[in-house]
Amino acid sequence: MLLIKRIVLDVLKPHHPNSIDFTLSIAEKSPGSRVELTVTEVDEKTETVVIVIVGENLHYDTIADAVSSMGGSIHSIDKVEVENEPD
Amino acid sequence: MLLIKRIVLDVLKPHHPNSIDFTLSIAEKSPGSRVELTVTEVDEKTETVVIVIVGENLHYDTIADAVSSMGGSIHSIDKVEVENEPD
Amino acid sequence: MLLIKRIVLDVLKPHHPNSIDFTLSIAEKSPGSRVELTVTEVDEKTETVVIVIVGENLHYDTIADAVSSMGGSIHSIDKVEVENEPD
Amino acid sequence: MLLIKRIVLDVLKPHHPNSIDFTLSIAEKSPGSRVELTVTEVDEKTETVVIVIVGENLHYDTIADAVSSMGGSIHSIDKVEVENEPD
Amino acid sequence: MLLIKRIVLDVLKPHHPNSIDFTLSIAEKSPGSRVELTVTEVDEKTETVVIVIVGENLHYDTIADAVSSMGGSIHSIDKVEVENEPD
Amino acid sequence: MLLIKRIVLDVLKPHHPNSIDFTLSIAEKSPGSRVELTVTEVDEKTETVVIVIVGENLHYDTIADAVSSMGGSIHSIDKVEVENEPD
Amino acid sequence: MLLIKRIVLDVLKPHHPNSIDFTLSIAEKSPGSRVELTVTEVDEKTETVVIVIVGENLHYDTIADAVSSMGGSIHSIDKVEVENEPD
Numbered sequence: 001m002l003l004i005k006r007i008v009l010d011v012l013k014p015h016h017p018n019s020i021d022f023t024l025s026i027a028e029k030s031p032g033s034r035v036e037l038t039v040t041e042v043d044e045k046t047e048t049v050v051i052v053i054v055g056e057n058l059h060y061d062t063i064a065d066a067v068s069s070m071g072g073s074i075h076s077i078d079k080v081e082v083e084n085e086p087d
Numbered sequence: 088m089l090l091i092k093r094i095v096l097d098v099l100k101p102h103h104p105n106s107i108d109f110t111l112s113i114a115e116k117s118p119g120s121r122v123e124l125t126v127t128e129v130d131e132k133t134e135t136v137v138i139v140i141v142g143e144n145l146h147y148d149t150i151a152d153a154v155s156s157m158g159g160s161i162h163s164i165d166k167v168e169v170e171n172e173p174d
Numbered sequence: 175m176l177l178i179k180r181i182v183l184d185v186l187k188p189h190h191p192n193s194i195d196f197t198l199s200i201a202e203k204s205p206g207s208r209v210e211l212t213v214t215e216v217d218e219k220t221e222t223v224v225i226v227i228v229g230e231n232l233h234y235d236t237i238a239d240a241v242s243s244m245g246g247s248i249h250s251i252d253k254v255e256v257e258n259e260p261d
Numbered sequence: 262m263l264l265i266k267r268i269v270l271d272v273l274k275p276h277h278p279n280s281i282d283f284t285l286s287i288a289e290k291s292p293g294s295r296v297e298l299t300v301t302e303v304d305e306k307t308e309t310v311v312i313v314i315v316g317e318n319l320h321y322d323t324i325a326d327a328v329s330s331m332g333g334s335i336h337s338i339d340k341v342e343v344e345n346e347p348d
Numbered sequence: 349m350l351l352i353k354r355i356v357l358d359v360l361k362p363h364h365p366n367s368i369d370f371t372l373s374i375a376e377k378s379p380g381s382r383v384e385l386t387v388t389e390v391d392e393k394t395e396t397v398v399i400v401i402v403g404e405n406l407h408y409d410t411i412a413d414a415v416s417s418m419g420g421s422i423h424s425i426d427k428v429e430v431e432n433e434p435d
Numbered sequence: 436m437l438l439i440k441r442i443v444l445d446v447l448k449p450h451h452p453n454s455i456d457f458t459l460s461i462a463e464k465s466p467g468s469r470v471e472l473t474v475t476e477v478d479e480k481t482e483t484v485v486i487v488i489v490g491e492n493l494h495y496d497t498i499a500d501a502v503s504s505m506g507g508s509i510h511s512i513d514k515v516e517v518e519n520e521p522d
Numbered sequence: 523m524l525l526i527k528r529i530v531l532d533v534l535k536p537h538h539p540n541s542i543d544f545t546l547s548i549a550e551k552s553p554g555s556r557v558e559l560t561v562t563e564v565d566e567k568t569e570t571v572v573i574v575i576v577g578e579n580l581h582y583d584t585i586a587d588a589v590s591s592m593g594g595s596i597h598s599i600d601k602v603e604v605e606n607e608p609d
Binding site: 281285287296 | 437486512
Binding site: 018020021024026028035042 | 091093094163169170171172
């Protein structure tokens, strides 16, 4: 069975919602996950953040939707970890 | 259940209260937390500090209030960690 | 018995499929493996990625086929780990 | 209950007492503590030292008094760690 | 009893056989060993690789023969670890 | 009870006795200790060494005497660790 | 009881014997030891190597003799670790 265990995204987000709420919303869509957001750059209107999502069986599209629904845009997928576990 | 596990803040604080009392006041508002304050810059009237708060279920607003009530201002939220634990 | 335990590849891939699907496809061909893809460079049409595949008994040709079947090309084999386990 | 677990101080001390006795005197005031003194700079009449005090329940004023009683002066509080433990 | 536990070699190898087969052939000659090959430089006709061989009781000549039999040449022995275990 | 657990000294020593015998003599004066001597600089007539002494209950004066009795001089006390253990 | 646990030597050795045999010969003189040789520089006629010898109760003179008997010369003793264990 193929399971996505870890995704690292480079994301451009607006100042609102703030990083706390932004992270909460992403985690909400991925039960059992741990989401870590680190602000790498702050501009007048936006913030560049690196988001690390770790879980047992992540779904990329759900995460991507959560980001865009808050006005964010995925600049790049920086890292992906997948496990092919015996069924 | 969504739980904020870790918050890293970049804060500008006045010299008084000193870093000891500043840290105690923040910890006081978050039962079960561990708060670490590191001074990164000292100016004539203010100090820039990085505050790492780790706990089981942190509440950002409570922390933000504690900071501002002591004359401090949150310059930026640098890092957030959230867990989506099964209910 | 000779077992390939770890392979590190430097790969040039097109933007599509994205890194998520690219990683899933490689993992799919190697039961029991863990595949980690890190994007090191993004150009107009391609991305340079480093792929680390870890498993009990990897088969290089299968992995190479998976990469080329998605329009990718192996720029170099950067690292290989093999164990000679008693039969 | 609020407990100070760790304090890092930047201190300017005279050559006498030497670092051994200076450290012993600070530790003496904090039962159960571990005190580590590192000399970072040596001048003609003084030494700049970084003092890390780790304990279960430190009292800053006691430590500050010990430092000043030996002719030292606290240049800055560099780091503080506090725990809010359930009573 | 004298046992060679670890050897690190700097080797110049032709492009063929590739690093996978090159590593497999070296491991094949050392039962119970783990062989790790890292490519450090790629030229038009050759590759410079660092080979780390770890095992219980390695035999250098066997490894050296394996390298030369595939058209490689040992540029230098970078590191050796030996244990003198009680008989 | 105040116990000195670790002392780091910057010492200037003559070439004779050599570092082996110099270290043995210091260790001899501190039962249960572990002494590590690292040569940081070698000049025509002297060597600058860093000596780390770790033990349960070190006595600085004994160590200082051992150093000077072999023609060495303590350039500086770089680090001290003390524990205040319950009696 | 004073026991030498670790010695780090900077040694200049001829190309022959090679590093494998050079290491084996040193280990042979120190039962129960682990000897690690790292080549740091290669010149036309000699090699500079760092030799780390770890054991329960090393004897420096024996090691020094082994080095010189193979045409090597100890450039410097870089590090020594001694333990003063209760008898």
